[in-house]
Amino acid sequence: MAKRTFAYACSLASLTAILVASVALPSLAPAQVRGPTDPGVRGGAAGAGDPITGLTPEEGAFFNAAKVVFGETEVVADGLGPRFNLDSCGGCHIQPKLGGTSPALNPQVAVAKRDKNTVPSFITADGPVREARFVRNPDGSPDGGVHALFVITGRADAGGCNIQQPNFAAAVANNNVVFRIPTPTFGLGLVEATTDAALRASLAANSQQKRLLGISGRFNTNGNDGTITRFGWKAQNKSLLIFSGEAYNVEMGVTNELFPQERDETAGCQLNDLPESPTPVVQNDELAAISPAAGFQADAVLFAAFMRLLAPPTPAGATPAVAAAAAPTSTQVASASSVLPAAGGTTSTAATSTTSTTATVTRGGQVFANIGCSACHTRSLTSGRSSTAALSNKTFQPFSDFAVHDMGDGLADGVSQGAAGGREFRTAPLWGVGQRIFFLHDGRTKDLGQAIAQHASRGSEANQVIQNFNALAGADKQALFNFLRSL
């Protein structure tokens, strides 16, 4: 059973807040002289991290217990390793709150040094949390799998395990490694509760607009039952439970009932019975004290429950209580945008000078729709019937169609997953983008303008939309940035 240590995630969150401020502020100042500029990470309260409204007391307690498990740090006795990318869910999914995405300070650097691992060149203190995938095997055949960054070799709790980290320097030199950053998990219960029919209808609803823009798109599907898969950068995962079990094994090396085999079966490194995180048959008293139901759940089930019950991100100025149906309206934005405090609680004059007035955010929303962003980053969906009433028949605003699209050579990673090919990616949901630090699947940029520009390259479905963006007046580009940072 996993060790319950939540302090690491909490301290990381504090550090993140400080660093977000340091990241955001320098990016704001040049806007006054350089024209349209990304206002930077939206400050103020984190618009995410709480449970969705409407949970029953039992569901709320279950969420709280699951949150503890999501934030805990694993050790070898819990199943960590033999290979891993980090030792907790919360280490990667923490910006702006637990459940989110990559923080400003990459915890992988500290963990690598603590465990005497070499820090690969593509992992930096101020860069994004990353996992690495090799595109090809040594014989040239497709690989695409995750090659974990670190090993437990040398840890005090790793016994005689003696394995080496992959040769990332060679992979970099051979241009054979690609990266992915953590996807935020806020609001995903609503996504999971959305019917395939609703997704297909949404994709078809604006097909005429797509055809004016060179956009098609299609869904990734499950090979077993043919239904739409929707989680992960390539929409490769069917459910939050699969997503949890896969990440537990791939990112932390913890075997579980969904993924019961070790990915590295080197003899001296098999230190636990498998699966390492089974369904407990004896109540976990610590969790049961919070939620009786949680006392008998496997970790992966609790991870999934935490993500499922997380509220969607609350846009600037919206009321969290209506988070499930909220995108900023002009009046809502006004209250938040007149004085936008920078992250860490410091009021930023730079922020107020460049970011959202009511008019620019409203205009930015029009720009978003008019130039064609909304053809894929679809604003609204409605969930279907759910056994959790709080998730049932709710209209929410993920700004994604959850389809995969050809993003061209510039973003291609050469990795195929299910029906998604090497250039195809799921439309990244933009809810909460205002408080994200790193953009695109590999976290290659912190700048919204760059992220938009990178959508265009040979073969991309987004080329016409980016051409439209490029043709905008400077004020409209700024309005679009402001709108996005209000989400």
Added chain:
Amino acid sequence: MQRLSKLGAAVSLAVTLAGVLAAALAWRYGETILSFAVTSATPDPQDGRVTGDIYINGYFGLSYPLPKGFAEGLAGPDPSHSGYYVLANIVSHAEGGGTILVAAQDTFFDEAHRDLAKAASETRDTMAQIDGMSIDREPTEITIGRPAAARPAWRIDFNGVGLYRAMIITEMRCHLVSITLTVPDSQARDTLASSLDQLSLAAGPDPPVCIRDYATGDQLIRKVAPTDMAPSPVPIPARIIIGSDGAVRHVHVIRATEGQRKAIDQALRQWTFKPHTINGRAVEVETGLALRSGGKFTSTN
């Protein structure tokens, strides 16, 4: 006349590059006339290219002298599983000078079975629903192309956030072919739209007759399933051209992996049909079909 000569040279070069063996260029009454014979190197919709300053598409028999200052931009995606093509992305050299997107939707794979008027109407309604978008010209029936081969089309104009757009849509070989113009002001839109007057459309021998679901009807004599093919999670769309003798003369697998493409091509080339006749004369037929999981070919939708 100098411009027409230039056009002719470019057409010849493009046709050669595309591998169209029987393209002939002739001048009649001052109009460009292209004739394409169906051969083993028959062009497919995505084979169009900008050559010199002319966009040539042998499949559609279309040539479009680009407006001055425009050139080919970034290529679009591969044809989609739903038979949608980005045929050409033409951009102005000047910043903010405008863009021209030529696209096509294979109507065999369009679930809505749209005709021209319906597509125009739906486009109008879709754009009108976008916050901040205004309809400047309601769907209007027009003709495009030079007079000898003019073709009915619809035009819709709209604008929003400083971008003025016109969509012109016509039907060719069971495809809805759209040309979308985007410019920064309404006058530039009309100027750019007038460039379509120079568009030439094939007026030579008729292309194959396109017939939906022809490959799944009683006309089919021999059917061969693909072998050694990786399964596909989505239906694989294909078009075939059936010769006047009933043999499959051309296979175009619209979207698939190379392995799937090869297996499907090999299978479909073994299919045979009863010859299709019009007024007692056997003619070539073009149709579509989709390969679904399990290796079963079905009608297009």
